[in-house]
């Protein structure tokens with residue numbers, strides 16, 4: 001059951017797709033007070049209550065014990081002290097004495113104090129909002145109800161379930177070909193190579209540097225023939241440059257965000273002075289989306305949208321003030337305070353809250369100052385592209401995902417979780433984030449495997465991939481200036497081969513489970529407690545997940561570990577993939593066990609009564625033979641499995657399944 005309460009005059013977000021009539025009375029089980037124009041919702045947590053949700057956020061699966069802020073934020077140093085990441089996913093489920101869900105539909109700043117100020121209080125502080133309270137018999141039922149409220153999840157083409165290689169720093173066609181050759185020579189599978197900002201001419205969206213890529217159409221075609229898709233990045237900000245058609249056309253039509261006086265608001269991003277497309281204006285949104293045509297026409301079928309919090313390095317006005325301030329300090333003796341004042345002028349340039357309060361959008365429900373609608377920007381950038389793809393080739397599924405997002409975005413594209421680092425703690429964070437994303441409809445999601453910032457190691461890369469094979473988006477991506485981390489550069493090629501082969505073998509399972517979850521509003525990756533709500537021990541498990549209906553995973557997330565303790569909430573069979581061979585290594589009863597997991601192996605657990613369809617591994621998704629499936633099984637009677645049999649490319653073929661009866 002869903003109840004909707006409205007406070008103030010909320011901005012229209014299009015997060016939901018169902019009409020819910022306004023509820024009468026007080027917003028139980030919260031108590032509400034108003035302070036300084038904000039609404040403060042409080043709930044006394046039971047001693048054992050867990051709080052789940054918030055999608056892309058910092059810290060563990062159970063969110064209790066920290067304070068989180070929904071304020072989409074671009075900062076490449078992700079650490080435990082942070083309160084915000086790149087997404088705003090304001091949905092939580094309290095599980096315990098009372099079990100209920102709550103969605104705070106407000107695109108400005110929303111703060112979730114989940115036992116931070118007081119270990120036993122949940123306090124949510126919001127501006128004008130529609131608040132939905134969801135009741136149901138279990139966490140999973142509440143999530144299903146929520147997913148029906150917010151509409152179906154985006155489903156990419158099937159090739160997007162293959163493995164992807166990316167790096168900021170692949171500069172030209174020769175670099176792309178070298179990556180392709182590296183994978184082929186090492187006989188490692190690959191479905192995508194990503195093109196970061198280096199492909200553009202002077203960082204201008206929708207342009208291709210003709211010297212670096214003399215014939216992108218030809219390159220894209222020849223790569224595709226070899227089973228590899230090229231996936232370019234698109235940034236939110238548009239370079240200010242006379243003669244650049246995207247800038248000139250947008251300017252003429254009034255499609256960029258403006259300052260208080262109605263003049264385009266100039267910000268600094270990769271190309272220097274830039275303007276921000278007003279993606280909250282439906283016309284401007286579709287117009288920006290229609291620019292993707294330039295690349296679609298060159299044979300590109302997938303994109304990643306970036307810097308769309310929107311990330312701002314500086315605003316032109318603030319940069320000029322900072323430079324003057326520093327110039328005036330020239331030759332002066334700077335004491336501590338004066339010195340910090342000078343350096344502070346530059347530190348406060350990026351993503352400055354006053355800048356977000358200084359530009360405006362023309363949305364259908366009025367002119368809004370950006371800070372009121374901040375968290376909607378990435379969502380609407382992606383929506384614009386998706387709306388245009390619908391016109392360009394209505395039935396085709398394009399690959400599309402974004403860095404910044406809000407609930408509602410999940411209907412148009414996936415997300416990646418932004419600039420993590422090559423740290424073990426970020427591998428663990430990747431795991432912890434997946435179920436929260438699922439709860440909010442973001443099924444096509446993943447992190448930069450191996451880590452984006454800082455240098456990775458062979459060991460971290462292998463362990464991260466051994467987890468990454470279970471995330472729908474499986475991309476190795478790294479930042480400029482970090483050590484090479486393509487799988488073929490490392491020593492133990494056989495280990496990489498074993499792990500990547502497992503991913504490809506499992507695509508019939510992963511894809512079938514994904515499509516079922518997307519179409520039926522279910523969760524693909526789930527914490528143990530969601531499936532075993534009565535099991536108190538399961539509630540404390542923060543580093544294991546169920547993936548789809550049949551599998552439990554328990555990845556190794558620590559350096560030099562040779563294995564780990566695994567908690568089995570029920571009987572399961574251990575499956576080990578070693579040197580390309582599946583070994584079934586016994587049945588484990590409910591309880592804790594130490595399992596050895598060498599660096600070059602993949603270990604997962606098959607649930608009792610379940611099966612997993614596997615294909616023979618191939619070099620890319622299009623080469624998989626899915627007519628001849630092999631089933632891992634832990635069954636004692638004939639068991640049905642529904643395999644997705646859509647064509648992997650069109651929307652109209654979605655929902656085609658074949659039910660296979662597997663014998664014990």
Ligand code: GLC
Pocket residue numbers: 076167168196197233306307403418419452477478479480
């Ligand atoms: C941002 C993105 C990152 C990309 C870089 C250069 O930091 O999050 O993935 O590599 O920009 O485009």
